[in-house]
Amino acid sequence: MSKALNIAIVGAGLAGRLLAYQLSERNFCVHLYEANKLTLDDKPQHLSAAAFTAAGMIAPISEAIEADLETYWLGKTSLKLWPAIIAKLNLNSEQPVQYQHSGSLIISHPQDLAELQQFKARVQALPAACNAQFKSLNAQQISQLEPDLSNHFHSGLLLEDEAHIDNRQLMKVLLQRCLANGVELIDNAPVSIAGNSVMRRHSKQYFDWVIDCRGTGAKPQISQLRGVRGEVLRVQTKEITLQRPIRLMHPRYQLYLVPKPNHHFVIGATQIESEDRSPMSVQSMLELCSAMYSINPAFSQARIIEQNTNLRPALNDNKAKVIVDKQQLSINGLFRHGFLIAPAIIDSVINWLEGKDNPHQQHLFSFSESLNA
Numbered sequence: 001m002s003k004a005l006n007i008a009i010v011g012a013g014l015a016g017r018l019l020a021y022q023l024s025e026r027n028f029c030v031h032l033y034e035a036n037k038l039t040l041d042d043k044p045q046h047l048s049a050a051a052f053t054a055a056g057m058i059a060p061i062s063e064a065i066e067a068d069l070e071t072y073w074l075g076k077t078s079l080k081l082w083p084a085i086i087a088k089l090n091l092n093s094e095q096p097v098q099y100q101h102s103g104s105l106i107i108s109h110p111q112d113l114a115e116l117q118q119f120k121a122r123v124q125a126l127p128a129a130c131n132a133q134f135k136s137l138n139a140q141q142i143s144q145l146e147p148d149l150s151n152h153f154h155s156g157l158l159l160e161d162e163a164h165i166d167n168r169q170l171m172k173v174l175l176q177r178c179l180a181n182g183v184e185l186i187d188n189a190p191v192s193i194a195g196n197s198v199m200r201r202h203s204k205q206y207f208d209w210v211i212d213c214r215g216t217g218a219k220p221q222i223s224q225l226r227g228v229r230g231e232v233l234r235v236q237t238k239e240i241t242l243q244r245p246i247r248l249m250h251p252r253y254q255l256y257l258v259p260k261p262n263h264h265f266v267i268g269a270t271q272i273e274s275e276d277r278s279p280m281s282v283q284s285m286l287e288l289c290s291a292m293y294s295i296n297p298a299f300s301q302a303r304i305i306e307q308n309t310n311l312r313p314a315l316n317d318n319k320a321k322v323i324v325d326k327q328q329l330s331i332n333g334l335f336r337h338g339f340l341i342a343p344a345i346i347d348s349v350i351n352w353l354e355g356k357d358n359p360h361q362q363h364l365f366s367f368s369e370s371l372n373a
C-alpha cells in the first residue's frame with residue numbers, strides 16, 4: 001500500500017464533513033479543523049455552518065429553472081450517489097438518517113396559476129437531454145398524494161425524481177463516523193490557510209494537501225465570495241403530515257415547506273443579497289407564516305421551534321467551484337445547492353486526489369488561478 005496522504009480539511013460544514021468521511025473510508029490520514037466547538041448532539045443554533053439551517057432538499061429540476069445546467073447535472077449525479085452513502089451510514093445505526101426519494105409537489109393558489117404555468121414552461125424548456133419529467137395533477141390527485149393540504153389547490157406538478165434528507169441527522173452521523181474512522185477533529189479552532197499549511201494562533205502545520213471547506217469563512221482568501229442571506233422557520237405540529245417538500249409558487253416569493261422527523265417542518269426560505277446574519281425580519285416572518293397558513297390553516301396552531309438566519313456561500317456566477325492551487329484545494333460556492341450537489345463534487349475531488357478521471361472536472365475545476373484576479 002502507498003503511504004497515506006496527510007490531508008487537512010478546514011471547515012466541518014457539509015462539504016468538510018462529507019469529504020472527511022469519504023476520505024477516512026479510504027487510505028487517507030485526515031485532520032478536520034472547525035472554527036466552532038462541536039458536540040455530537042450538535043446544537044444547531046450555536047453553529048455557523050449553513051448546512052444546519054438548510055432545508056435539505058435534493059431537487060435538481062426545481063432548482064434548474066433558476067440555476068445553470070452544470071448544477072443540474074451535478075444534482076442528477078448526486079441523486080444517484082446519496083442512496084449508497086446513506087445506506088452505508090445507516091448500517092447498524094440506532095438513529096438512521098432519513099432520506100426520502102418521494103419527489104416534490106409544486107402548487108399555487110388559484111389566483112396565482114400563472115406562476116405555476118410559468119414554472120411548468122421553464123421545466124419544459126430544459127434541454128431534452130435533461131429528461132426533466134413531471135406529472136400534471138388536478139385537485140383530486142393532489143389530495144390523494146397529500147391529504148393534509150388545503151382543498152383549494154386545483155392544479156399542481158409532481159416532480160418525482162427529487163428527494164429530501166434529514167440534514168441535521170446527516171451532519172451528526174457524518175461526524176460520528178469520521179471520529180470512529182480515526183479522523184482527528186480540531187474544533188473550536190478558527191484557522192487560516194497559507195498554501196499547504198494551516199495556521200492557528202502561534203502554530204503552523206504542513207500537510208500533503210490542505211482542503212478549504214470554510215464556506216463563507218473563506219472570504220479573506222476568495223474575494224469573489226459573498227454570503228446570501230436566507231431565513232427559515234422550524235415549526236412543530238402533530239396535526240399535519242406531509243410526505244414530500246411542497247413548493248408554493250407566488251408572484252413575490254417562492255416558498256417551500258419540508259417535512260422533518262418528530263413532526264417538524266422547515267419553512268423557507270428568503271433569499272436576500274445581504275451578509276446580515278441578524279435575526280429574521282418581521283416581514284419575512286409574516287410571509288413565511290402566511291404561506292404556511294395558506295397551505296393548511298391548522299399550521300396556525302403549530303409551535304415555532306426556531307427561527308434561523310444563515311448565509312449561503314456564493315461565487316459571482318452562483319456556481320460551485322473546486323480551485324486547485326499547488327497543494328491547496330478549495331471547494332466553495334455551493335450556494336443554495338449544497339445537499340443537491342455535494343456528493344458529486346466530493347467524488348470529483350477524491351478522483352482528482354487519486355489521479356482518476358471524472359466527468360465533472362472540466363466545468364467544476366479551476367487550476368492555479370486566483371479568484372482574486
Ligand SMILES: Cc1cc2nc3c(=O)[nH]c(=O)nc-3n(C[C@H](O)[C@H](O)[C@H](O)COP(=O)(O)OP(=O)(O)OC[C@H]3O[C@@H](n4cnc5c(N)ncnc54)[C@H](O)[C@@H]3O)c2cc1C
Nearest residue numbers: 011013015035050051056057191215217230337338339340
Ligand atoms: C436557509 C438555507 C436553506 C438552504 N436549503 C438548502 C436545500 O434545501 N438544499 C440544498 O441543497 N442546499 C440548501 N442550502 C445550501 C447549503 O446549506 C449550503 O450550500 C452548504 O451548507 C454549503 O456547504 P459548505 O460546507 O460549503 O459551507 P457550510 O455548511 O456553511 O460550512 C462551513 C464550515 O466552515 C467553518 N469555518 C468557517 N471559517 C472557518 C475557519 N476560519 N476555520 C475553521 N472552520 C471555519 C464554519 O464554522 C462551518 O462549519 C440552504 C442554505 C440556507 C442558508
